[in-house]
Amino acid sequence: MIFYANSHGMNTNIITIPPQSSISYAMRTQKNKHHGGVLWFTGLSGSGKSTLAQILQKRLFDEGCQVYVLDGDHIRQGLNRDLGFSPHDRSENIRRIGEVAALFADAGIIVLCAFISPYQEDRNRARLAAGDKFHLVHVNASVELCEERDVKGLYRKARLGEIKDFTGISAPYEIPHDAEIVLDTAQHEVEYCSSVLYNYVRTHLFF
């Protein structure tokens, strides 16, 4: 740091070196004892994304991790409240979430993002934002099963035409082929899926 007085004799407190981050990513991870990361849960509505993210959050928190869940409602009411549901706006919704998630990961946090995110291009962009801190989790359940569950009654509304462009019914879901984890929630219980997730994080993000 360099201090000098200006021509009026006032202390200008100037620091001529542009301020760089005083804390590196490595320092954060050393303190937290785990890497930052984005676990991006993609899958149909009702496939179990949010449920699994919440269970994982609990387990990681109990283990002492810095962990946070980004959920749709939260984001739609805040950061993305200017966005609607046009193709452009849906894509922009996912883009911004991907960028925010990357910031959380840079801060040394394990951030769990549960969004249908049906398009490969949008998911690719989220991966690009977080780089090697990005981990894709495909929560794989068939449309038939999700429709039968229909936890929120959305599939019924989609069938009745009350919701347009509903993923799996009237809009496509592009199955990812680049997922680090695929969870078949039709075949396996929540406990099993949670264990798979936890073990993945433990192996890849813990020191």
Next chain:
Amino acid sequence: MIFYANSHGMNTNIITIPPQSSISYAMRTQKNKHHGGVLWFTGLSGSGKSTLAQILQKRLFDEGCQVYVLDGDHIRQGLNRDLGFSPHDRSENIRRIGEVAALFADAGIIVLCAFISPYQEDRNRARLAAGDKFHLVHVNASVELCEERDVKGLYRKARLGEIKDFTGISAPYEIPHDAEIVLDTAQHEVEYCSSVLYNYVRTHLFF
């Protein structure tokens, strides 16, 4: 959690209760031993916002806090790379940063935001997003002093008309009257200003 099998006899693993956050804000603060918060540094270009934010980050990190700095370059290259410098885009830039900062605070983190943010309306919106977790820091230095420092050579360019709508030269800076902290970086050295900031955080955000 309720599990049941569907009509095909498949385990649907369904949880009928909509997933709420498995970790409360109170649980996070208890673990971190401090509250989450947004410290929003406003002031002219060259007033010392980023410098003070970086010094504060270092001190809080060394004390064991979860702390992160959101800076302009980072955001402009990522989340807000779709935005230019029109009045609308500048306002939207600050709006989004305010929303992201609120998410960090909700995650239990002390987030330091260093942005000129010259308009009261924009700062009000950032305050609204984070609620009582928002703390405004006015880094107060006169245009004359900042121009004399001109660390990045921006004032010179603004005077030459190479940069338009430059805050303090060709665009207004609305002095805040609601700042929780006012730091006069012309009168006080960096060390003093840093101590004021640290003591504020210690008093208001630590347990």
